[in-house]
């Protein structure tokens with residue numbers, strides 16, 4: 001089970017260190033803090049809108065997940081700074097990760 005194979009199936013799982021419990025991002029097999037093994041955790045991760053810009057009919061946001069790392073995500077509704085969102089869709093398109101939040 002790898003982060004990318006799950007993401008390509010639409011599952012957003014976060015790698016966490018089994019030793020120190022740190023979220024490891026970008027996803028790696030071993031923790032960059034203590035070299036412990038990571039395992040993928042699912043859940044309703046909380047994201048916060050840090051910045052956004054409008055592109056045609058969509059908004060593209062920088063979302064901070066679990067106060068830990070940032071992803072770029074699409075949003076249909078107009079976002080607000082510091083709004084709390086969750087990842088509603090994700091996957092891999094043309095080799096790039098994509099995320100959509102609501």
Ligand SMILES: [Zn+2]
Nearest residue numbers: 017020031034
């Ligand atoms: Zn660790």
